[in-house]
Amino acid sequence: MSTEETLSNSSNESVEEVKNISSFHLFFKQLWVMIKRNAILQKRYYKSTLTQIIIGPILFLLLLFILQEADNQQSLKSNLHPLSYPLDGVQPCQGRDVNSPCINLMFTPDTVENRAILFNFAKNNEKRTGNSLPFSNVTLEIGKVPDETLGIVPVASSDFIYDYTLHHPNFTTFGIEFTSVAGPPINYRYQIWFNSTLMANNSDIFSEQVLAFQRGIDEAIISFTSGDSATSQTSATFNINLKDWPKLPPKQISNQIISQFGATFFFCANMIIFISILNTIVTEKEEKLKDNLITMGLKVEIYWLSYFISNSYLIIICSLITCLGGLAFGFFVFKNSNFAVIFLTFLLFGLAMITFGFFVTIFCRRSRVAVLVGIFLFIIGLLFESFVFSNEFIGYIWWDPTTNSAGRYILMFIPFFNFGKIFLDISHLTSGKIDELTQTLIPGPGFKWDDLFKKIDDTKQIPPPIQSLYFLLMNIAFYSFLTWYFDKVIPDEYGNRVNPLFFLTPSYYGFKFKKNFNLQDWLNRNKNSNEDEKHDDDDVADERISAFNPEYDVALRICNLRKVYRQSLFVKSELDKVAVKNLCLTLKESKCLALLGQNGAGKSTTINIISGVVRATSGDALLYGYSVKDDINQIRTIMGVCPQHDILFNDLTAREHIELYAGIKNIPVEEIQKLVDERLASVRLNKVADKLAGGYSGGMKRRLSMIIATIGDPKILFLDEPTTGMDPINRRYVWSFIENFKRGRVIILTTHSMEEADVLGDRICIMAHGKLRAIGNSIRLKNKFGGGYRVSLVTRIEDSIKLKQWMQNIIPEATLEDDSAGSLLYELPISTLPNLPTLIKWLEENDEKSIIEPDKKLIKSWGISQKTLEEAFLRLIRDANPGGYSGYEKTTNEINQ
Numbered sequence: 035m036s037t038e039e040t041l042s043n044s045s046n047e048s049v050e051e052v053k054n055i056s057s058f059h060l061f062f063k064q065l066w067v068m069i070k071r072n073a074i075l076q077k078r079y080y081k082s083t084l085t086q087i088i089i090g091p092i093l094f095l096l097l098l099f100i101l102q103e104a105d106n107q108q109s110l111k112s113n114l115h116p117l118s119y120p121l122d123g124v125q126p127c128q129g130r131d132v133n134s135p136c137i138n139l140m141f142t143p144d145t146v147e148n149r150a151i152l153f154n155f156a157k158n159n160e161k162r163t164g165n166s167l168p169f170s171n172v173t174l175e176i177g178k179v180p181d182e183t184l185g186i187v188p189v190a191s192s193d194f195i196y197d198y199t200l201h202h203p204n205f206t207t208f209g210i211e212f213t214s215v216a217g218p219p220i221n222y223r224y225q226i227w228f229n230s231t232l233m234a235n236n237s238d239i240f241s242e243q244v245l246a247f248q249r250g251i252d253e254a255i256i257s258f259t260s261g262d263s264a265t266s267q268t269s270a271t272f273n274i275n276l277k278d279w280p281k282l283p284p285k286q287i288s289n290q291i292i293s294q295f296g297a298t299f300f301f302c303a304n305m306i307i308f309i310s311i312l313n314t315i316v317t318e319k320e321e322k323l324k325d326n327l328i329t330m331g332l333k334v335e336i337y338w339l340s341y342f343i344s345n346s347y348l349i350i351i352c353s354l355i356t357c358l359g360g361l362a363f364g365f366f367v368f369k370n371s372n373f374a375v376i377f378l379t380f381l382l383f384g385l386a387m388i389t390f391g392f393f394v395t396i397f398c399r400r401s402r403v404a405v406l407v408g409i410f411l412f413i414i415g416l417l418f419e420s421f422v423f424s425n426e427f428i429g430y431i432w433w434d435p436t437t438n439s440a441g442r443y444i445l446m447f448i449p450f451f452n453f454g455k456i457f458l459d460i461s462h463l464t465s466g467k468i469d470e471l472t473q474t475l476i477p478g479p480g481f482k483w484d485d486l487f488k489k490i491d492d493t494k495q496i497p498p499p500i501q502s503l504y505f506l507l508m509n510i511a512f513y514s515f516l517t518w519y520f521d522k523v524i525p526d527e528y529g530n531r532v533n534p535l536f537f538l539t540p541s542y543y544g545f546k547f548k549k550n551f552n553l554q555d556w557l558n559r560n561k562n563s564n565e566d567e568k569h570d571d572d573d574v575a576d577e578r579i580s581a582f583n584p585e586y587d588v589a590l591r592i593c594n595l596r597k598v599y600r601q602s603l604f605v606k607s608e609l610d611k612v613a614v615k616n617l618c619l620t621l622k623e624s625k626c627l628a629l630l631g632q633n634g635a636g637k638s639t640t641i642n643i644i645s646g647v648v649r650a651t652s653g654d655a656l657l658y659g660y661s662v663k664d665d666i667n668q669i670r671t672i673m674g675v676c677p678q679h680d681i682l683f684n685d686l687t688a689r690e691h692i693e694l695y696a697g698i699k700n701i702p703v704e705e706i707q708k709l710v711d712e713r714l715a716s717v718r719l720n721k722v723a724d725k726l727a728g729g730y731s732g733g734m735k736r737r738l739s740m741i742i743a744t745i746g747d748p749k750i751l752f753l754d755e756p757t758t759g760m761d762p763i764n765r766r767y768v769w770s771f772i773e774n775f776k777r778g779r780v781i782i783l784t785t786h787s788m789e790e791a792d793v794l795g796d797r798i799c800i801m802a803h804g805k806l807r808a809i810g811n812s813i814r815l816k817n818k819f820g821g822g823y824r825v826s827l828v829t830r831i832e833d834s835i836k837l838k839q840w841m842q843n844i845i846p847e848a849t850l851e852d853d854s855a856g857s858l859l860y861e862l863p864i865s866t867l868p869n870l871p872t873l874i875k876w877l878e879e880n881d882e883k884s885i886i887e888p889d890k891k892l893i894k895s896w897g898i899s900q901k902t903l904e905e906a907f908l909r910l911i912r913d914a915n916p917g918g919y920s921g922y923e924k925t926t927n928e929i930n931q
């Protein structure tokens with residue numbers, strides 16, 4: 035069967051048959067081809083896919099392993115001979131800043147004995163450290179801090195020390211209160227006050243400073259009791275050396291690094307897939323690939339579902355590899371856990387991040403923005419996992435009764451918060467802890483399936499781990515729902531959006547209360563009194579009447595279609611652009627309508643409205659009885675669109691493109707290969723069928739776009755400048771294809787090629803400023819606006835006056851358009867057609883090429899031609915732009931200026 039026969043046979047299929055495709059079958063067919071397409075791309079970009087699912091997790095596991103090993107190397111070291119070092123004296127005090135004043139020591143009560151003891155202390159300490167601690171005569175007041183650093187200051191009572199340090203924290207290094215009891219023997223008692231929280235004051239509880247101070251005081255007491263006077267040399271000095279116990283490495287090593295940083299690292303591994311999803315989906319949106327799939331009949335739900343499934347198996351593999359890798363590296367979190375629990379944790383987290391990613395893509399129109407948003411979320415998540423969930427104290431603080439619960443109610447909507455919590459729970463039970471005192475590992479009890487349902491710590495309010503898994507499941511459902519909803523209600527770049535309450539309408543669920551369609555009602559609804567109509571050309575006015583005539587049987591009927599591109603959603607503006615003005619058109623089956631017009635005339639907008647890409651501001655179109663406004667989904671099943679700019683997947687071949695769209699159009703599998711070969715051959719792309727479309731030339735891409743539009747043998751075909759960039763030979767192949775294809779369908783094409791409109795257009799419309807200026811077939815337009823014929827005559831300069839007189843006699847209506855150096859150009863109106871034979875006869879007789887007396891002949895050469903469509907077009911454009919055509923469509927504002 036020839037291409038022509040196949041096309042005409044398939045076009046005989048009734049519209050009803052086309053639309054009555056089982057929606058169940060179509061659903062799975064479309065889902066299957068979309069998953070297949072995703073799989074092809076994943077395979078084609080196997081390096082990126084492998085990075086996402088294998089290299090990513092393994093790399094992060096390896097990093098964790100290296101870190102863990104480095105940490106263990108430290109703790110595995112034995113230190114059998116720790117160095118011994120002498121205990122030093124008390125260092126000078128330090129205020130809030132290095133040079134700000136401070137108090138070294140306050141003491142009470144101020145007695146002679148105590149002064150003598152402290153004098154001894156200061157003397158010995160100065161010898162050891164060079165730090166002089168003189169007695170101060172300043173009387174401290176609670177409300178004041180001294181202007182200079184003080185050494186040893188007597189104060190009234192221990193209450194004063196308490197109050198003073200309370201009012202001026204981090205100001206005083208030590209305080210001492212003597213409470214010696216008289217003997218004999220005298221019981222020397224004292225209490226040291228120090229600041230355990232401020233390391234800068236050198237008084238940390240574990241530091242040597244307290245020890246040094248105590249040693250100094252004890253020395254001083256001994257000197258005092260042994261009779262050394264306060265002024266003499268101190269006889270008693272204690273030299274103390276400090277030395278650590280020999281250290282043996284613990285028998286078992288801990289997994290502290292993975293418990294602390296595991297959540298961070300596994301989050302990072304997951305983010306590779308997350309950012310890749312953002313980039314892929316938003317790039318498809320930016321390049322209008324998604325819109326094109328939808329226009330070709332793909333259900334938007336299937337688009338998302340296919341991406342969910344295609345990424346789900348990546349997540350499954352990635353989670354498996356993470357769990358198996360974790361086991362192979364011997365991490366406790368994996369070794370001591372129930373495999374199902376840990377796998378489920380990674381799986382649900384991965385799936386929740388996929389749906390979260392889908393949701394984010396709804397708000398991004400440019401892939402660059404999407405990647406930036408991805409990186410931003412990555413940094414937030416990284417900080418979250420590394421600071422919040424790196425230890426139990428901060429990680430569980432969200433469930434502390436003193437913490438406001440609002441925070442965790444908000445955070446549970448973020449998948450990485452829920453992941454961090456359950457990972458903390460798992461590491462709490464699986465990773466052992468090194469006992470600081472015994473330096474031995476106390477292994478964790480492990481995480482069993484039942485532990486999912488138990489509280490981690492009965493004493494705290496922390497919920498059982500299963501709650502985080504439920505929240506992850508909730509995240510999946512929540513973000514899937516939001517993606518589905520907002521994808522519909524957020525306006526696209528043309529301002530199209532669905533009513534926010536669309537889900538309350540029965541039609542959304544396929545229940546259509548079949549009202550009997552009444553054409554007259556529909557016509558009445560779209561009737562509109564229009565001032566502009568008065569200036570319509572006769573044919574345009576007739577076309578308007580035909581469009582509103584219910585008796586007139588046509589496949590396409592456009593009534594008062596109008597589109598205003600608004601600058602603002604809410605207010606009218608001078609900058610609003612009326613792209614299409616109350617357009618009325620009709621077209622019968624098996625006809626092709628060619629839309630001609632200057633740049634910005636409204637041709638693409640017209641096609642975009644009828645194909646459902648853009649919503650009309652008012653008016654409507656009926657295609658085979660379906661209203662564009664109400665039945666666009668049905669129209670999509672019977673239409674094909676070749677958009678003005680090629681919308682192709684650079685990474686798919688021509689064959690894969692056709693297979694994809696054939697699946698979307700529900701073409702039986704057994705017919706697809708035949709269709710691929712036949713269609714590609716018809717536009718001579720069969721030799722490059724298996725080459726990636728990204729490598730095609732402009733003309734090849736155009737031909738592929740054209741062929742895609744014809745898949746599924748649509749009853750309505752929209753071709754927006756289908757042959758732009760094609761060489762003349764290929765253009766003719768495409769023309770011949772379109773000519774064959776139009777039987778039993780309607781084709782609407784826009785073009786800037788007069789030749790193309792002439793060859794293909796059964797009806798030609800010329801538009802300017804959104805308005806229909808002329809309509810008819812090529813001959814009619816040429817005759818009506820092209821103005822008849824053109825005669826060129828060449829004579830000797832001296833004979834030109836004579837020749838002009840002759841022309842005047844034969845055809846008085848002829849107008850001389852050009853007269854230069856004996857070359858004359860006449861324009862003949864169509865009314866002169868009866869005179870043409872006489873003119874031609876006369877021209878032949880007077881042509882010097884004739885053999886009889888050539889020297890005496892008047893005319894050196896001549897030519898006669900019918901005016902072209904281009905001339906008709908130019909005239910209409912000239913008329914439409916009395917002020918001159920600036921090359922682009924002006925805004926209302928510019929026109930007014």
Ligand SMILES: Nc1ncnc2c1ncn2[C@@H]1O[C@H](COP(=O)(O)OP(=O)(O)OP(=O)(O)O)[C@@H](O)[C@H]1O
Pocket residue numbers: 527528599611612613631632633634635636637638639640678923924
């Ligand atoms: N999304 C839009 N927002 C605002 N104005 C728009 C938009 N799309 C088109 N227009 C304006 O509407 C007018 C008609 O545009 P349209 O693309 O339909 O013209 P066209 O006849 O197809 O032009 P061309 O031959 O250059 O493709 C132009 O002035 C254009 O600037």
